[in-house]
Amino acid sequence: MRAIATHPAARGLNDDAAVLDVGGETLVLTHDTMVEGVHFLPEQDPADVAWKLVATNMSDLAPKGAQPLAVLLSYQLGRDDAAFLDGLQAALRHYGDAALLGGDTVRAPGPQSVGLTAIGRATHRPVPSRGGSAAGDALWITGPVGAAMLGFEALQAGTGDSSAYRRPSALLTEGQLLAPLVSAIMDVSDGVLLDASRMADASGVTIAIDRMAVPIATPEDRRDEALRWGDDYQLLFTLPAGVLPPCPAFRIGTVLQRQGAPILLDGAPVSGRLGYEHG
Amino acid sequence: MRAIATHPAARGLNDDAAVLDVGGETLVLTHDTMVEGVHFLPEQDPADVAWKLVATNMSDLAPKGAQPLAVLLSYQLGRDDAAFLDGLQAALRHYGDAALLGGDTVRAPGPQSVGLTAIGRATHRPVPSRGGSAAGDALWITGPVGAAMLGFEALQAGTGDSSAYRRPSALLTEGQLLAPLVSAIMDVSDGVLLDASRMADASGVTIAIDRMAVPIATPEDRRDEALRWGDDYQLLFTLPAGVLPPCPAFRIGTVLQRQGAPILLDGAPVSGRLGYEHG
Structure with a gap:
């Protein structure tokens, strides 16, 4: 687009x-x-x-x-x-x-x-969007990223478990539980870094991500790739400080007032490709 | 399909x-x-x-x-x-x-x-369908068929008026006027003979069409083609006997109890292609 x-x-x-x-x-x-x-x-x-x-x-x-x-x-x-x-x-x-x-x-x-x-x-109104994050909120994700990447590789290789790529799960129940609580929420379809930067832009904030806090489904040496691969369909969301998620989730960052960059990874802007860009 | x-x-x-x-x-x-x-x-x-x-x-x-x-x-x-x-x-x-x-x-x-x-x-409930025609109803159409065929030929030839093919009209106002009155209704997208046969099948009736009563936008010698060309988007509908349409329309046939064929053209079943069949 x-x-x-x-x-x-x-x-x-x-x-x-x-x-x-x-x-x-x-x-x-x-x-x-x-x-x-x-x-x-x-x-x-x-x-x-x-x-x-x-x-x-x-x-x-x-x-x-x-x-x-x-x-x-x-x-x-x-x-x-x-x-x-x-x-x-x-x-x-x-x-x-x-x-x-x-x-x-x-x-x-x-x-x-x-x-x-x-x-x-x-099921809840107002319907949440990606644009409501405020400074002081915490950033959360429902589960690990990178599983679809491994699944895609298994499918291409013709061996191993490709189900995460072929038959991803949409988290409808989690979304319904989260809707009344979140300040912003979106699904991670194009990579956690890219989608977090979209949330930051839509909300007019900067989101600081703790690189090692992001749960990954890959070996550790592929962490940077896992943060840039899409197709995992986890939910990425922000909650006001002190509010705990009503479903399993991992805290991976903090929302700051807008600075130059939409996201910071371990305190620094990210250079290069963030994830999957559509046509 | x-x-x-x-x-x-x-x-x-x-x-x-x-x-x-x-x-x-x-x-x-x-x-x-x-x-x-x-x-x-x-x-x-x-x-x-x-x-x-x-x-x-x-x-x-x-x-x-x-x-x-x-x-x-x-x-x-x-x-x-x-x-x-x-x-x-x-x-x-x-x-x-x-x-x-x-x-x-x-x-x-x-x-x-x-x-x-x-x-x-x-705008009206129950919402009409193509499946409600009953024996004794009259068959109507909102306007001429064949204009899109001529428009397509003009477009291919690079000369003449191709607007009927390029920029067809959808008859939303007519549909809203007709909805409370019709026993069955559909748009003519694949040819009046084919779409009438679909209405007949959906309604479990046979529809007798008066070939010369169908308004056409083509010269008379292309009547049979005009009855088989789609893309005109006229509305084809049935009304109980005695009910007159609330918008300009032409009476082109009569609904009969189901016989062997879904449609009769001047009293006889139609052989060969009726219109545009989808993939």
Whole structure:
């Protein structure tokens, strides 16, 4: 989105899930698209691709404290459509039986593109965003990062456990528990450093991260990579000082008044790539 | 969708827009995807592509009597993203200022794929469907078919008026006027014969169409083609005998008890292709 982010119509794309008040309810809406060769490997099991498509959308609902209601599918016919739909059904059942309400299918040349729109119901209002962190808050994360990186490597190597990459978990229950308490929250889809810097920018603060406090699923010598890899879908959030999270979580930093850089790692600005940048 | 229509998860894809009750309101939801080289020409103005993407989605809301609320965009970066977004903004403004709430952008090789999810609010309940026609009803259409065919030919030839193909109209106002009265209604996106046969199948009836009564935008010698071309987005609907439409419309047939064929044209079943079949 960087390429077109300056267009007034483009605000909000690739951002937090959207919020829409309807009747007496508040809906949370999101759409994610995945393309063969970009977001999944051509040889991957279509059922895994469908699972991940559902999980990434559910992970957009999670930081909003939303409960899934329904999805719409955009499906380019592919190698094994029945396997894809089996995976989709299984994933929807896993995430609270959100209904597949409709969508569109197309037959087209080129890499397969699949998209999903997910609609949820906010369980707490106001719906939290990534933009509410204040100086003095503590930064937390629900679990380790780097597992998807190891899973991706296992998938490419054809050996080892690739499930963290193929079938990530969206933390809907944790999101619903956290929504009433957090000052800011988002899912970590593009790397903890990059997503923390987005939270800092949206909140107008600087976030100081304690490098060794971030839980990682990798060997220690790969810590810097684990902090820059996405696809883990942990929840990153800030709580006012003294408030403890209602679910398992790790304290990894502190929110400061805005300084030059959006994030500090062990007290210093971070140079170079922070994580996965979208097209 | 024919290829995967037998999968239980696939019911409802490529069908009527979906209906979801939320917070005292009834939402109408739809998603359409358009692919370069399949649904639009590679050399088309991106602003026209955006306009058509909005119009096709709005045309799914129209037969539900829905008022547009919001859209989510799935956008593969292309040749001129600013032109696309300009066209999108103009079309959204045209259709009642539906808000672009969010979405996703991807950078990918291969033909450009763009998708839109549209969300509207039902103005009348129960929300009409294509499945309510009963023997004795009359079949109506809001206006001529074949204009998009001529527009497509003009666009390919590089001369003449191609606007009906490039910038179709979605009949939202007509849909809202019709919703309280119709027994069945749908938009004509794939050809009046094919869409009438779908209405007949969904309603469990046979629909007898008077070939010469169907208004066409083409010369008379192209009537049979005009009845099979899509993209005109007229509304096709049935009314109980004696009920007159509250908007301009043409009576083109009569609903009969189910016989062998879903539709009869001047009293005889139609052989061969009825219209545009999706992948």
